[in-house]
Structure formats: C-alpha cells, structure tokens
Amino acid sequence: MIDAKPFGIENFTAVYVLRGEKAALIEGGPASGAERLLTGLREIGVDLKEIAYIMVTHIHVDHWGGASLILDEMPNAKVIAHPKGLTHMANPDKLWEQSKAVLGEVADIFGKPAPIPVERLIPAEDGMIINLGDMEIQVIETLGHAPHHVSYYERLSGSLFPGETAGMHVKDLNAIIPATPPVIILEKLFESIDKLIRLNPEIIYYTHFGPADNAVEKLNVYAKQLRIWSSTINECLRNNEDYDAILARLMERDPNFKVAFEYIRKHPVIGRALKSIIQGFIVNGFSCKIPSKS
Ligand SMILES: [Zn+2]
Numbered sequence: 001m002i003d004a005k006p007f008g009i010e011n012f013t014a015v016y017v018l019r020g021e022k023a024a025l026i027e028g029g030p031a032s033g034a035e036r037l038l039t040g041l042r043e044i045g046v047d048l049k050e051i052a053y054i055m056v057t058h059i060h061v062d063h064w065g066g067a068s069l070i071l072d073e074m075p076n077a078k079v080i081a082h083p084k085g086l087t088h089m090a091n092p093d094k095l096w097e098q099s100k101a102v103l104g105e106v107a108d109i110f111g112k113p114a115p116i117p118v119e120r121l122i123p124a125e126d127g128m129i130i131n132l133g134d135m136e137i138q139v140i141e142t143l144g145h146a147p148h149h150v151s152y153y154e155r156l157s158g159s160l161f162p163g164e165t166a167g168m169h170v171k172d173l174n175a176i177i178p179a180t181p182p183v184i185i186l187e188k189l190f191e192s193i194d195k196l197i198r199l200n201p202e203i204i205y206y207t208h209f210g211p212a213d214n215a216v217e218k219l220n221v222y223a224k225q226l227r228i229w230s231s232t233i234n235e236c237l238r239n240n241e242d243y244d245a246i247l248a249r250l251m252e253r254d255p256n257f258k259v260a261f262e263y264i265r266k267h268p269v270i271g272r273a274l275k276s277i278i279q280g281f282i283v284n285g286f287s288c289k290i291p292s293k294s
Pocket residue numbers: 060062063164207208
C-alpha cells in the first residue's frame with residue numbers, strides 16, 4: 001500500500017499495489033499525490049514497466065488523478081474503470097468543473113487529473129476477471145456512492161477493494177464514517193453492500209483508508225450506519241432542526257460517529273465535507289437547505 005498523501009495529508013488516500021506475475025494498482029490517488037505515488041512505487045521496487053493495469057473504483061478525482069499524471073512512466077499500463085466514467089477520464093474538463101462545484105476547496109487539495117488516451121482505457125464490466133498470474137481480480141459493479149462505481153475482489157485471498165462502497169475507515173478509532181456525496185443513490189448503495197457481503201470477503205482494503213479485518217462485519221456496520229443517518233437526518237429536517245442539532249442526534253444514535261467526531265472535525269478533507277456528506281441523505285422532496293445557526 002502506498003499513502004498518496006495529498007498536500008501531506010496522511011492516512012487518507014491509499015493506492016494498493018498488487019504483484020502477481022503481472023503488477024497492478026488499485027486506485028490511482030489524487031493528482032496532488034502523483035509525485036508521492038511515483039516515489040512510493042520506486043521505494044517498494046516496482047518496475048513501472050511491469051504495471052499492466054490501474055484499476056480505478058470510480059472517477060471521483062481523488063481516485064485516479066495521481067496515476068493519470070504519471071501514466072507516461074507506466075508505458076504498459078491500461079486503466080480500468082466503469083464504462084460510464086471513461087469519457088470523463090479521456091477528457092476530464094467537465095468532471096473537474098463538477099468537482100469544484102461539489103467539493104469547493106477540497107477539489108484543489110486533490111488537483112486536476114490529466115486526460116487519459118482512449119486507447120489506454122478498458123471498461124470494467126460486472127463479473128469481468130483480471131488475471132495477474134497468481135491473482136484473480138473480479139470486477140463487481142457497486143453503484144450508489146457514484147453511478148460509475150465498481151469494487152474489485154481478489155478471489156484467491158478473499159481480499160475486497162470496495163472503493164467507497166463500504167464508507168471510510170479510521171483504523172486508530174476502529175470507526176466507520178459515511179462516504180456519501182450529495183448525489184448518492186442510497187437504494188443502489190444498499191444493494192451494492194449486500195453484493196459485497198455475499199462474496200464473504202476476509203479482508204477489506206479501504207481507499208480511505210487502509211486494510212482491516214472482519215470485512216463482513218464492517219460491511220454490516222456500514223449498512224446499519226447508513227440507515228441510522230438516513231432516518232435521523234430526515235427526521236431532524238421534518239422537525240426543522242438545524243445543522244448542529246443534526247450532528248448532536250447523529251452522535252446520540254451512531255457510536256461510530258461519536259467516536260470519530262473530533263477526528264472528522266479536524267480533518268482537512270472530511271471536516272470540510274461533513275455538511276455535504278449529510279446532504280447525501282436528504283430524501284427528495286425536502287428543500288435541500290439545512291437550517292444553520294453557524
Ligand atoms: Zn474518495
């Protein structure tokens with residue numbers, strides 16, 4: 001695993017290096033982590049020419065910008081991503097505009113990806129197997145966090161790379177945090193989590209951040225957390241409660257959030273994103289404004 005450390009932010013964006021007969025990366029980090037990614041690959045002694053694939057879980061800019069900037073150094077690597085994302089990877093201008101609109105200053109922390117030549121892009125079709133010699137990676141379409149999201153499952157070791165379908169994980173606190181952009185499709189996300197549970201994985205490799213055991217239990221905890229957040233946030237809005245009241249209620253009802261709140265508040269990315277994470281749960285029909293004192 002390489003920590004891409006955008007702007008020095010540690011333990012937030014992981015890039016996983018798989019080494020079978022062929023080498024591959026899962027995720028490509030953000031553009032601002034490109035140099036760090038390159039250094040990391042050299043440090044662990046990966047011959048960049050041997051990298052055959054870069055498997056991207058979805059096209060949000062923190063998941064492939066880094067690899068896009070150093071693709072010339074990996075002349076034999078093809079980039080695999082959901083078919084719906086490929087045109088944006090070939091021409092990221094529109095994606096970048098949307099990222100700035102949704103993420104604000106967080107987009108600048110990640111940086112703008114470079115276009116990837118079309119001939120180097122491969123669509124990640126559901127069920128497809130990517131053979132690395134002694135590793136078999138299965139593509140699982142897991143929509144919800146984004147309409148262009150896939151997860152990767154290494155079948156021989158039971159290793160799951162869920163991208164953001166399983167939320168974010170803070171190892172030191174053993175806490176899970178929702179990864180829910182404002183455009184989340186919650187029903188699809190529940191279906192996707194169920195799909196991952198049915199694989200019965202052993203180890204879960206979070207992009208945000210790091211490996212963790214008890215994969216099935218963690219997936220179940222995340223599904224439960226999403227239910228708590230969804231019901232709590234919408235209940236608060238019906239009662240016209242403000243943002244601070246929503247946070248207080250979530251802390252009452254979700255032990256993970258209670259444990260992680262201070263960490264989230266101080267985190268340069270998650271702290272800035274918290275309001276938009278909450279926005280993701282607001283069901284259609286509500287005016288999407290969260291009343292706010294602050
Ligand atoms: Zn992400």
